[in-house]
Amino acid sequence: MIALTGATGLVGGLVRDRLDAAGTPTRLIVRSTARLARQHPDVWTAGYGDAQALAPALAGVDTLFMVSASESAERVTEHLTLIDSAVAAGVERIVYLSFLGADPHAEFTLARDHAATETHLRASGLAFTFLRDNFYHRLIAQMCGADGVIRGPGGEGRIGSVAHTDVADAVAAVLGSGSRHDGETFTLTGPRGWSLRDGAAELARVTGRPIRYERETEPEAWASRAHYGAPDWEVAGWISSYLAIASDVMDVVTDDVERLTGHPPQDLPEYLRATPDAWAHLRP
Structure with a gap:
């Protein structure tokens, strides 16, 4: 029995599609069934931090696909609760969608959450596979404001x-x-690296409007994001993603996608042309 978390999200939903197409039976563990794209014969409702609800949801599961929880101040605690619940339920292995450079001292602050999760999973006694992905191609469009500026x-x-x-x-x-x-770690990347200036140029080509990258200092970045009223940990995550890019720790390209899937990974320009919903907010 394979159980999937995150099946109402983008990656989890795509994984479900692929396993359904292959005829692989799965169980879905979701926070809410309202966002399910279609019905499924085996669905359980449980949040990562709800050990009581997780116990029956994980019963009989051999392999659990674990997407990281939504970014929050409690995310690590929720991850550890899910892992401990999996151990208690007799799950054999967890395939964890982690992040490139997961380390307790990572420049990108949210990558530290993944390091804590990996450490706990290693110590749990469960078999594991870590799939550490780089930032998603979609990030470049998310970084761009409606005014056409990436700051x-x-x-x-x-x-x-x-x-x-x-x-x-x-x-x-x-x-x-x-x-x-089991026991392996893969780093999932595209076929080549690009800068934020390159990304702005690609967005300009696909949207047909002027888009530019505007470098900020770290204090300027804090000031320009103050109007969101977000908590400090969240703003620190946003800003540290840029700092990680500046430090070149995200300039990593591997062949792990092709090794696992048998096909080369999609490049950024190809992705933007094929996925207009990613930049719909930038339409002229």
Whole structure:
């Protein structure tokens, strides 16, 4: 039995599609059934931090695909509760969608959450596979404001970003391989790196409107985001994503997508042309 978390989200939903197409039976564990794209014969409602609801949801599960929880101040606690619940339920392995450079001292603050999760999973006694993806191609459009400007302290660093579809293909390949990849870590990236200036140029080409990258200092970035009224940990996550890019730790390209899936990963320009919903807010 393979259980999927995150099936109402982008990557989790794509993984479900791929396993359904392959005829692989799955169980879905979701926070709410309202966002399910279509019905499923085996669905359980449970949040990551709800050990009581997780116990029956995980009963009989052999392999669990674990998408990281929504970004929050409690995310690590929720992750640890899910892992401990999986141990208690007799789950054999967890395939965890982690992040490139997961480290307790990572420049990108939210990557530290993934490091804590990986550490706990290693100590749990469960078999595991870590799929550490780079930033998604979609990020470049998300970084761009409606005014056509990407603002941030990203310097001229480069990003080996990856398409959601390629990540889903890699996850499905691992889930379909049984224990073959137990104990392994893969880094999922696109075929080449690009800078925020490059990304702005690609967005300009596909949208047909002027788009530019405007470098900020770190204090300027804090000031320009103050109007959102977001908590400090969240703003720090936003800004540190740019700082990580500037430091070139995101300039990583591997062949792991092709090794797992048998096909090369999608490049950023190809992704933007094929996925207009990613930049719909930028239409002229």
